[in-house]
Amino acid sequence: MRSRGAALSSIRHLAAVVREALSTAWSQPVASAVTVLMVAGMCASVLLTAGRTVGAEQAVLDTIDSAGTRLIMVRAEPGAGLSESVLTRLSDVQGIEWTAAFGPAMDVHNASIPGGTKTPLRLAWGEDLQELVSTQPGNPVEAWASEAALVQLGMVDGLGGVVDAWGNDFTLAGPIEVPEHLASLEPLVLAPQERGTGTAPVSILVVVATAPELVTPLSRVIQSLLAVEDMSKVSVSTSESLVAIRAVVAGELGSHGRGLVVAIFTLTATLVASLLYGLVKLRRKDFGRRRALGASRRLVRLLLLTQIATLATFGAALGCAGAAIALTMSQDPLPSVSYFGAIALLSVGVGVVAASVPAWVAARQDPLKELRVP
Amino acid sequence: MIEARDITFGYDSAHPLLDGFTESFSRGEVTAVTGPSGRGKSTLLYILGLMLRPTGGKVVIGGVDVTSLTDLERSRFRAHMFGFVFQDAALDASRTVMDNVVETALYRNDSRRVTQERARELLSQFGVELRANAKPGQVSGGQAQRIALCRALLNSPPILLADEPTGNLDPASAAAVVDAFHSHARTGASVIVVTHDPGLVAQCDREVQL
Numbered sequence: 001m002r003s004r005g006a007a008l009s010s011i012r013h014l015a016a017v018v019r020e021a022l023s024t025a026w027s028q029p030v031a032s033a034v035t036v037l038m039v040a041g042m043c044a045s046v047l048l049t050a051g052r053t054v055g056a057e058q059a060v061l062d063t064i065d066s067a068g069t070r071l072i073m074v075r076a077e078p079g080a081g082l083s084e085s086v087l088t089r090l091s092d093v094q095g096i097e098w099t100a101a102f103g104p105a106m107d108v109h110n111a112s113i114p115g116g117t118k119t120p121l122r123l124a125w126g127e128d129l130q131e132l133v134s135t136q137p138g139n140p141v142e143a144w145a146s147e148a149a150l151v152q153l154g155m156v157d158g159l160g161g162v163v164d165a166w167g168n169d170f171t172l173a174g175p176i177e178v179p180e181h182l183a184s185l186e187p188l189v190l191a192p193q194e195r196g197t198g199t200a201p202v203s204i205l206v207v208v209a210t211a212p213e214l215v216t217p218l219s220r221v222i223q224s225l226l227a228v229e230d231m232s233k234v235s236v237s238t239s240e241s242l243v244a245i246r247a248v249v250a251g252e253l254g255s256h257g258r259g260l261v262v263a264i265f266t267l268t269a270t271l272v273a274s275l276l277y278g279l280v281k282l283r284r285k286d287f288g289r290r291r292a293l294g295a296s297r298r299l300v301r302l303l304l305l306t307q308i309a310t311l312a313t314f315g316a317a318l319g320c321a322g323a324a325i326a327l328t329m330s331q332d333p334l335p336s337v338s339y340f341g342a343i344a345l346l347s348v349g350v351g352v353v354a355a356s357v358p359a360w361v362a363a364r365q366d367p368l369k370e371l372r373v374p
Numbered sequence: 375m376i377e378a379r380d381i382t383f384g385y386d387s388a389h390p391l392l393d394g395f396t397e398s399f400s401r402g403e404v405t406a407v408t409g410p411s412g413r414g415k416s417t418l419l420y421i422l423g424l425m426l427r428p429t430g431g432k433v434v435i436g437g438v439d440v441t442s443l444t445d446l447e448r449s450r451f452r453a454h455m456f457g458f459v460f461q462d463a464a465l466d467a468s469r470t471v472m473d474n475v476v477e478t479a480l481y482r483n484d485s486r487r488v489t490q491e492r493a494r495e496l497l498s499q500f501g502v503e504l505r506a507n508a509k510p511g512q513v514s515g516g517q518a519q520r521i522a523l524c525r526a527l528l529n530s531p532p533i534l535l536a537d538e539p540t541g542n543l544d545p546a547s548a549a550a551v552v553d554a555f556h557s558h559a560r561t562g563a564s565v566i567v568v569t570h571d572p573g574l575v576a577q578c579d580r581e582v583q584l
Contacts (some may be wrong), residue, residue, distance in 0.1 A: 009483065012483070012485070013483050016479075016480050016483070016486060017480070019486075020480055023469070023473065024468075024469075027466075027468035027469050028468060285464070286466055289460075289464045289466070290477075290481075291425070291449070292423070292425055292452070292458055292460075292464075293452065293453070293458060293477060293478050293481060293525075294449055294450070294451075294452040294453025294454070294456070294478055294481035294482065295449065295453075295480075295481045296445070296446050296449035296450070296481075297445060297446075297449070298446065299449075299480075299481065367420070367425045368417075368420050368425055368426055371460050371464055371537075
């Protein structure tokens with residue numbers, strides 16, 4: 001009960017401090033406006049320079065990533081001994097975002113067009129395939145085709161049947177969206193299979209890592225879990241060179257952006273500190289009066305820092321909004337929301353740090369010196 | 375009661391401003407501290423008000439030696455135990471009269487809403503209630519000093535310290551201030567006034583000369 005009372009008292013005191021800080025800021029419109037504009041300018045400058053670099057970096061990295069920086073593809077020749085049981089062994093491996101196994105290609109053609117264009121169909125295993133197809137109980141569709149495969153099969157309406165050389169037929173539907181990591185399998189016709197005895201042969205295993213830097217270690221782990229009879233008939237391809245390029249791009253542009261951010265923040269922190277120092281010196285009599293009337297040094301510091309934090313928050317919001325509008329209008333890539341948030345937070349932090357020396361000076365004003373009339 | 379025991383203070387140790395000053399200021403009494411300029415009247419007031427540490431001696435309030443308290447403790451003491459009236463009112467020109475009067479509520483962690491009620495009563499008592507929303511620059515010197523008095527009396531402090539409170543006032547305003555001192559002393563407070571004004575000294579209960 002006592003601690004609850006103390007907590008309520010602290011909250012009430014904090015609310016009173018914030019109220020007093022806001023009132024003080026409101027009563028000094030010019031100084032407050034200059035502080036808000038400086039922080040807004042700092043925030044906008046960072047976002048329009050380093051932020052634009054980060055946006056461009058993200059766009060370049062997205063382009064590199066779309067080329068498959070996280071892709072690991074295992075190809076097994078007939079007789080290699082790779083089976084769909086590999087998915088079971090991979091299920092406990094960390095760092096895998098997507099995986100599926102595909103059987104050897106079987107040539108099929110449109111059942112309605114005898115002698116039609118042959119297109120490769122692959123039996124496929126893996127729970128992640130569910131995001132590509134819509135298999136439901138009672139759904140008669142047994143195979144799914146991409147747009148390119150449908151064109152090749154001559155199925156313009158996206159429905160029909162295909163048949164292989166041995167007379168096995170499959171009802172087929174499409175088109176399905178082919179993700180980047182399966183683009184090399186185009187024209188794609190896949191027949192999702194229930195996981196069975198684990199002995200069905202697999203010719204292609206596709207694994208997507210959760211992050212580019214995991215590709216190299218993950219490819220080693222995968223090779224150790226293939227459990228093939230003849231490793232010479234298996235090839236593992238990764239995009240390590242793309243990963244390396246990605247790292248260089250991220251490192252170069254990232255360090256350039258960081259340098260800019262530090263320079264702009266340092267400059268603005270100096271300006272804010274100078275402005276506040278001048279303001280404290282102009283209002284030293286007010287701080288002396290506060291001290292004389294019972295404000296502790298800590299409270300004087302807290303009042304000034306709260307005042308600056310409030311103004312800086314307003315300035316950061318203004319700067320972020322302005323930069324977002326400017327970047328959108330110039331059709332430049334926008335940095336992420338979290339980048340905006342981080343810069344806004346950092347701007348407020350820089351404002352508060354810059355205010356700490358003037359706040360210390362304000363708390364040290366001597367009432368005797370400031371209040372005595374000669 | 376507030377006591378100064380053997381207080382010594384000086385910027386030059388060879389010529390101290392106060393040298394062994396001892397005096398008790400009783401409750402219910404208005405005491406005038408007088409003396410020529412430069413004898414340390416205001417300095418004594420700031421020492422008694424815990425804004426300045428003496429180089430020697432003690433300040434005792436209610437039997438407690440407050441000389442060696444930390445800065446934070448001295449701030450709390452000032453906020454809770456003292457009311458101050460300065461020579462030039464020392465109001466914040468950028469805030470309203472009401473804001474100025476209730477300023478010290480924050481330092482005592484008092485509710486602003488409750489304190490504002492008390493502030494309105496005081497402003498009314500001193501005839502400046504209609505100026506509550508004005509800025510200090512919009513009121514006369516006499517009104518400003520009465521507003522400063524309202525601020526000093528807001529928490530009914532046991533000790534009221536005033537430094538040349540009537541120095542810039544017309545006789546009517548000065549009389550209102552002196553009346554307020556006596557009213558406050560009758561509540562059991564100690565009132566200590568530093569002044570050069572013989573008229574004001576004559577109206578005090580006691581005079582201490584430096």
